[in-house]
Amino acid sequence: MKITNYEIYKLKKSGLTNQQILKVLEYGENVDQELLLGDIADISGCRNPAVFMERYFQIDDAHLEKEFQKFPSFSILDDCYPWDLSEIYDAPVLLFYKGNLDLLKFPKVAVVGSRACSKQGDKSVEKVIQGLENELVIVSGLAKGIDTAAHMAALQNGGKTIAVIGTGLDVFYPKANKRLQNYIGNDHLVLSEYGPGEQPLKFHFPARNRIIAGLCVV
Numbered sequence: 001m002k003i004t005n006y007e008i009y010k011l012k013k014s015g016l017t018n019q020q021i022l023k024v025l026e027y028g029e030n031v032d033q034e035l036l037l038g039d040i041a042d043i044s045g046c047r048n049p050a051v052f053m054e055r056y057f058q059i060d061d062a063h064l065e066k067e068f069q070k071f072p073s074f075s076i077l078d079d080c081y082p083w084d085l086s087e088i089y090d091a092p093v094l095l096f097y098k099g100n101l102d103l104l105k106f107p108k109v110a111v112v113g114s115r116a117c118s119k120q121g122d123k124s125v126e127k128v129i130q131g132l133e134n135e136l137v138i139v140s141g142l143a144k145g146i147d148t149a150a151h152m153a154a155l156q157n158g159g160k161t162i163a164v165i166g167t168g169l170d171v172f173y174p175k176a177n178k179r180l181q182n183y184i185g186n187d188h189l190v191l192s193e194y195g196p197g198e199q200p201l202k203f204h205f206p207a208r209n210r211i212i213a214g215l216c217v218v
Contacts, residue, residue, distance in 0.1 A: 001035055003028055005075045008094045009068050009195065011040070014056040018193070020044035021093045025076065070196040071096040071169050080104065088214035092193040095211075096169050098185035103160055109136040110216040112209065113146025129153040137162055139215050141208055142181060142190075144174050151180060155188075162189045164211045166204035173200040 001007065003025065011021050027043045028035060037056060041049035073096045074080050082104050085091055109132065111125065125146055129138060130153070138154035140147040142163040154161040163184050165173070169192050172178040184190050193211065194204065 001037060001040070003035070003077070005073055005077070005094060006065065006068050008075055009073075010056065010059060010061075010064060012094070012195075013059060013064060015052050016040075016044050016046060018093055019090055020046055022076075022091065025093065067196050071098060073097065074101070082215060084217075085211065085214040088210060090210065091214065092211055095191050095193055096195065097189060097191050098169050099187065099189035101189065103137050103162055103189045104215070106137045106160070107135070108139045108162065108216045110139050110212050111146070111150035112140055112143075112212060113150075115143055115145035115147075125149040126153040126156075129159070130157055132159070134159040136217075139164065139212050141165065141205070141212060142177055142184075143205075144176070148177060148180065151184065155183075160188055162191065162215070164191045164208050164215070166192070166194065166208040167200045168192060168194050168196045168198040170196050171199060 008021060011024070012018075021044065023045065024035070024040050024043050035043070037053055038049070041052050046052045073094055075094045076086055076091060080101060111129070113125070126149065129150065134157060138150055138159060138161045140150040140161070140163060142148065142151060142165050151161045151163060161184060163181065165181070167173050169185070169190060172181055181190060191211065193207070
């Protein structure tokens with residue numbers, strides 16, 4: 001099996017975790033032969049290889065391919081994948097995106113904080129971002145509160161911003177940020193390791209934060 005970006009997505013849909021797929025990719029770098037599905041099950045260390053392989057073979061490839069192609073993506077195997085991000089623990093194997101991927105090439109700073117921030121908190125974020133004078137791309141999580149204030153301050157000051165979200169790119173959370181998410185996706189950049197239609201589960205957001213940190217110099 002040749003490990004393409006689609007195959008990575010299919011492995012995730014079959015039940016392998018991000019870390020398990022990383023093990024497979026690392027092993028694949030050191031061997032010349034293509035891996036069989038049984039090899040992948042063994043190398044990944046998945047708990048129930050039989051269940052994993054059954055899920056894999058039951059997938060409707062035509063349907064999944066259509067889902068996968070809904071948004072462009074890049075993987076840790078691609079040249080455009082940020083080196084700093086590849087060095088973090090549990091680096092995301094696959095990222096979907098909307099917008100300008102060139103923003104990944106510029107120095108970036110993470111701005112994240114409480115969802116329940118005060119007006120004073122909003123003003124403090126605006127002041128900090130104004131002081132950066134657009135020298136850094138602002139990276140945040142598009143959550144309510146400080147994250148939203150950071151994205152808005154970057155836009156209002158003529159800067160650039162990247163949103164890393166904890167849902168599929170066609171899901172808007174919070175719903176109040178739908179317009180902002182669409183705007184960033186059109187003129188800036190939105191990233192997610194979650195496929196189309198994936199909803200905001202609680203554990204997605206701590207996982208998303210590692211990507212925000214891994215992208216940034218500060």
